[in-house]
Amino acid sequence: MSELQSSLLLKKQLAELNKNPVEGFSAGLIDENDIFRWEVLIIGPPDTLYEGGFFKAHLYFPKEYPLRPPRMKFVTEIWHPNIEKNGDVCISILHEPGDDKWGYEKASERWLPVHTVETILISVISMLADPNDESPANVDAAKEWRESYPEFKRKVARCVRKSQEECS
Amino acid sequence: MGNCLKINNSDDISLLQGGEISNTQDFAPDQNDPAPIYSELLQPIFFPSPSVRRPVSHLTEEEQVKIAKRIGLIQHLPIGTYDGSKKSRECVICMIDFCVDEAVRYLPCMHIYHVHCIDDWLMRSLTCPSCMEPVDAALLTSYETT
Ligand SMILES: [Zn+2]
Ligand SMILES: [Zn+2]
Numbered sequence: 420m421s422e423l424q425s426s427l428l429l430k431k432q433l434a435e436l437n438k439n440p441v442e443g444f445s446a447g448l449i450d451e452n453d454i455f456r457w458e459v460l461i462i463g464p465p466d467t468l469y470e471g472g473f474f475k476a477h478l479y480f481p482k483e484y485p486l487r488p489p490r491m492k493f494v495t496e497i498w499h500p501n502i503e504k505n506g507d508v509c510i511s512i513l514h515e516p517g518d519d520k521w522g523y524e525k526a527s528e529r530w531l532p533v534h535t536v537e538t539i540l541i542s543v544i545s546m547l548a549d550p551n552d553e554s555p556a557n558v559d560a561a562k563e564w565r566e567s568y569p570e571f572k573r574k575v576a577r578c579v580r581k582s583q584e585e586c587s
Numbered sequence: 588m589g590n591c592l593k594i595n596n597s598d599d600i601s602l603l604q605g606g607e608i609s610n611t612q613d614f615a616p617d618q619n620d621p622a623p624i625y626s627e628l629l630q631p632i633f634f635p636s637p638s639v640r641r642p643v644s645h646l647t648e649e650e651q652v653k654i655a656k657r658i659g660l661i662q663h664l665p666i667g668t669y670d671g672s673k674k675s676r677e678c679v680i681c682m683i684d685f686c687v688d689e690a691v692r693y694l695p696c697m698h699i700y701h702v703h704c705i706d707d708w709l710m711r712s713l714t715c716p717s718c719m720e721p722v723d724a725a726l727l728t729s730y731e732t733t
Contacts, residue, residue, distance in 0.1 A: 424681055485680060486680075486707055486711060487711075514637065515637040515638045516637060516711045517634065517636050517637040526713070526714040527714055527719035527721075529637065531716045532680045532704075532708055532716045533716045
């Protein structure tokens with residue numbers, strides 16, 4: 420997969436998303452001359468604690484895309500068990516491909532070259548609605564989510580409010 | 588899209604090449620290495636497990652065996668030419684439509700891909716990108732247990 424092919428593939432996805440927007444997020448480039456760095460705006464999914472929020476995130480694609488996954492980072496502050504405090508998203512489909520020795524994650528749960536910006540964002544949106552506390556990236560958020568849910572809710576509500584202020 | 592653009596694929600892993608055949612893929616030697624050896628710059632890069640990329644000379648013996656078996660397995664997967672079948676019109680890795688008579692590789696699950704697209708992928712993960720079927724579960728378990 421050459422860099423030219425990777426950029427063609429990403430351009431195709433951008434054109435497709437502009438033509439047929441997907442509910443729940445909007446996508447564009449951080450810098451219109453760099454197809455490998457995207458900016459997306461995720462709308463907090465309805466009927467979740469994140470409802471009403473507007474969360475901005477960046478996707479950084481490697482030159483080997485789609486053989487390797489992009490990195491995803493929330494720019495808007497967000498409190499969630501599977502998102503590090505610095506915004507880095509930690510979900511298995513964004514993990515480097517292959518079978519690890521320990522059998523911790525099966526190859527089929529990791530990155531696959533059929534993932535697109537759309538499928539990645541759909542996974543991230545469903546992660547917002549349904550955190551996975553088996554391997555939390557934000558241990559404090561995971562602990563609160565399990566043990567002191569009212570405090571967790573309060574922190575998420577604060578992020579949602581802040582995101583609305585930043586967006587208006 | 589019917590786009591039959593032939594792209595010169597400079598970072599093709601060149602499965603069948605041995606270590607000493609020149610390959611333009613660059614590799615920055617580890618800082619800890621005492622003396623960078625020129626031949627290392629010309630070696631293909633391999634991916635023995637997730638997040639690990641190494642040139643041939645840096646592979647452990649176990650990784651060499653694993654990769655040799657993997658290359659052998661990939662070479663045994665049949666190559667055919669695209670017959671214009673409507674069932675699979677595009678290669679889901681690069682999202683480019685197949686051209687009639689273009690070389691495609693068949694996986695055991697009968698999903699097809701451009702040879703260079705799927706070979707690069709299988710060197711990283713022996714999983715069909717479309718159905719997530721392990722490409723050869725039997726072979727995989729036999730070398731994982733040895
Ligand atoms: Zn292809
Ligand atoms: Zn398949």
